[in-house]
Amino acid sequence: MDQDYFNPDQEPNYVPPQDQMYMQQPQMQQSYMQQPQMQQMPPQQMSNEISPEDNHKANMYCVASLLCTFVIPLATMMVSGVLVNVFVSVDNDTTTSLLSSAVSTISGLSHLAGWVLMIITRVRFPKNKFGKVLMIVYLALLALVVIGIVVLIISCIKCLQDCPG
Numbered sequence: 001m002d003q004d005y006f007n008p009d010q011e012p013n014y015v016p017p018q019d020q021m022y023m024q025q026p027q028m029q030q031s032y033m034q035q036p037q038m039q040q041m042p043p044q045q046m047s048n049e050i051s052p053e054d055n056h057k058a059n060m061y062c063v064a065s066l067l068c069t070f071v072i073p074l075a076t077m078m079v080s081g082v083l084v085n086v087f088v089s090v091d092n093d094t095t096t097s098l099l100s101s102a103v104s105t106i107s108g109l110s111h112l113a114g115w116v117l118m119i120i121t122r123v124r125f126p127k128n129k130f131g132k133v134l135m136i137v138y139l140a141l142l143a144l145v146v147i148g149i150v151v152l153i154i155s156c157i158k159c160l161q162d163c164p165g
Contacts, residue, residue, distance in 0.1 A: 050127045058125035061117050062134050069114030069138070073107040114138075 050058070080103040084096060118138055121131040 050125060054125055055128060058121050058128035059130050061121040061125075062128075062130045065114045065117035065121065065134060067114075068110045068117060072110040076103050076106045076110075 080099055083099055115138065118131065118134050121128060122135055125131055
């Protein structure tokens, strides 16, 4: 006999093949939904260590950040000190003003580049110890600058209050 048609002589639980396909479909969907959850993380992300190549790249970023934050502003200040002595003999205020603006711009952009490099290091290589220490040092310096500005403002307000008139 043909099995595509319902036969009353067969078992009472007989389900035609088309209905079996529809009944199995939710099970297939459930197993499909569970597959993405079973994926595992790569072994490098599971461990607490960083590969030597990534560690080297992160350290290079940190050294560049330190150069941008400390060495470049110091070098521009020293060069500008020498140039100011040369231009003072000429007695040209616009040249001195232009030099001062250039030094402050270079110093400010260099500090900003140092912070950006530190942030890039922390985002790309979060397990690098040098990057963590550098971030802590930069945040401590930022806290000291903010405290210094607050103290300066308070002392200026105190001086203005003590002035007669």
